[in-house]
Amino acid sequence: MSQDRIQLESSVGYLLKEASSSLRAAMEAVLRPLDMTVTHYSCLELLAQRPGLSNSDLARGAFVTRQSMNVLLHALERDGSVTRPAQAPAGRTLPVTLTPLGRRRLEQASAAVRSVEARMLRGMTPQEQSDAFRVLQGMVRSLRENDVPNGQG
């Protein structure tokens, strides 16, 4: 029975979870002084790169449900970091855009997060970094093949 047991410490899945957890903790640590969470930052970063993304787009990009992203967007609107039109220009999707304030907030957060990523990648050669990239992409692709994209509801 326990012959085929997954050895957690030697499991790539476990290590993936550990690495992701460590990265998230490190990001939270540097974002906390800015009163930002990781999802918070991810949302702003996505918007800076692709202005006009919808709530659902942002949810997929930040790996949360669109309901969670919606409450975050409401907070960001109250905060003055983003804006959404009162009415949808087409269909039901409301394009979200950064305000100048949101852009300033993002600049601070981005600098902090860059330092974390740099720390994570230090000690890795460019070759190893591209290995990491390729390997992680392969994992995502394999896992996505039999799965619904972002099933909910």
Added chain:
Amino acid sequence: MSQDRIQLESSVGYLLKEASSSLRAAMEAVLRPLDMTVTHYSCLELLAQRPGLSNSDLARGAFVTRQSMNVLLHALERDGSVTRPAQAPAGRTLPVTLTPLGRRRLEQASAAVRSVEARMLRGMTPQEQSDAFRVLQGMVRSLRENDVPNGQG
């Protein structure tokens, strides 16, 4: 969905989050029919490999706070999957152990999770798998160096 500036998508940190999120989603999908969550499964797996781990040990191993692990352990005790002595044999740590029922539940879950991990690793050569292992370990080590182990309180 235009894609001019893709900085996030080319970030190893983002890809790490994506891979971890995909893995978690895939695990949740196969564990749901068994009425188990990922943390649930992680706890049982850890206990199978190291019987007698404490609540805090399990929390660290499952990457949650010891408060969260505590509520999970209470549920598992009610469920009859694990047991804890009423009094600590030494110090304050209460060693947790799997019951036969917990072991059976774990067997089912373990089989399901193995299939997910196999799917994730398919298409990767043994060389690539060991690359992934080494690279992820390096990331964890770099991130941990300036961080508290499991700071809380």
Added chain:
DNA sequence: GACTGTATGTCAGAATTCTGACATGAGTCA
């Protein structure tokens, strides 16, 4: 022995995220 630092288990409350459900808009096809 007394003190300090660290780690544990636990309680209480808050914050975050999720599941379920509904109505709306767009695209497809007969």
Added chain:
DNA sequence: TGACTCATGTCAGAATTCTGACATACAGTC
């Protein structure tokens, strides 16, 4: 046109996890 499918935004409630705080236990130091 009408039926069907799919995606979106949103509301409501539940579940999960976290933060803050407290008392206890052990190891080390003075």
